Amino acid sequence: MQEPEALSSAHRDAGGPDAAPATGAATPGTEYNGEVVASISYVKGRRDVAVPIEQIHSYVGQSERLLWLGVKNPHPELLTRVGEELQLGPKAMEEIHEPHKRPKIIDYGNVVLVVAVTLEVDGDRPLFGETQLIIGNGFLFTVRRGSTAPYSALRERLEAAPELLARGSDYVASELLDFLVDRYVQGVTKLEAVVENAEQKLLIRGAKDTDIRRLYRQRRDLLRIHNAIAPMSEICRRLARVEMTAIDEHARPYFAEVADRVTRIDELVAALRDALAFAFEASLMIGQSQQNDTTRRLASWAAILAVPTAVAGIYGMNFQHMPELSWEYGYPVTLAGIGLACGLLYWRFRRAGWL
Secondary structure (H helix, E strand, O other): OOOOOOOOHHHOOOOOOOOOOOOOOOOOOHHHOOOEEEEEEEEOOEEEEEOOHHHHHHHOOOOOEEEEEEEEOOOHHHHHHHHHHHOOOHHHHHHHHOOOOOOEEEEOOOOEEEEEEEEEEEOOEEEEEEEEEEEEOOEEEEEEEOOOOOOHHHHHHHHOOHHHHOOOHHHHHHHHHHHHHHHHHHHHHHHHHHHHHHHHHHHHHOOOHHHHHHHHHHHHHHHHHHHHHHHHHHHHHHHHHOOEOOEOOOOHHHHHHHHHHHHHHHHHHHHHHHHHHHHHHHHHHHHHHHHHHHHHHHHHHHHHHHHHHHHHHHHOOOOOOOOOOOOOOHHHHHHHHHHHHHHHHHHHHHHHOOO
16 A cells, blocks of 8 residues: 655646655655655644655644555665664564565554555456554554555545544554455456456366466465465454454454454455366366267267278278179179168267267
8 A cells, every 4th residue: 555645636737646845845754765655644633744754753643644655665774764763673564674475463562563465467467465553552653565556545535534544553554454355356256257267268168278277376366365364353353352452352353354354355355276286176177078979970970980990901902703793783782782881880879979
């Protein structure tokens, strides 16, 4: 999720969501240009001021004030400085500095660290990133790595409803996780169309070598998605059930709703994997049926052609005394007998469905 930018949309130029602010506006962390996406202080849910990195400590832990600080692909020096300003502690900083490939949650007492894996789909391939959420007293610190999709829509929606932002950092964290789940839905929906297309190809023309390789890759991608998002359900349920200092009891039901959504998406991913497996099995059965038809046709024609072959072989032997050699009608009668036998065999095989 893209964290809230430092300035409102009225102060942006045409350069995009991370464009430089207008003249005279405060620029938090100018020395970390491009890494600090936002450092905004809200009072009773309303935007108050852009906070420089070196002044963060004076804006946290205050009643009715929320500091929302977001960085993307940060340099370790920036993380260390923010950690010192927020007094996160060495254990928390060690986790924040480390990239993660799996979701996790750690309660440090004064803060809660949640690692969520982000999902985006480029073409038919999933792309993974991570968003770390550090939930503390009066602040929410988010670290984004690898994710390219903008999260400005969430910020705009929350800023349009100050009463939501006023609920605190734990509520904003639940909304951020829910926004990430929306990205899951969009990505899995794209892959659902890819799976349906693969099913049609497998059922219409059967499985070829390239189709089998593509099918294996798609099933492997779906397994990676399952491993990335499935733990999020348990993490959100833990946030909803376990008592934590940084999580208010009134915010817990929102995390439970996110957990339910993640579970449904994971079930859809499992259904897509099963659909690919069933399509592959069906294509194999279709291929085997086609091979059986071909085998029956070949066997039928081999039986039909065996009649003239046997007769020709017998009369091709160089013996002086053989039946009907001196008979005037021996040759046409023999040909007629061969044709009759072949015709009878063809009729029987045709009736049996072999031809």
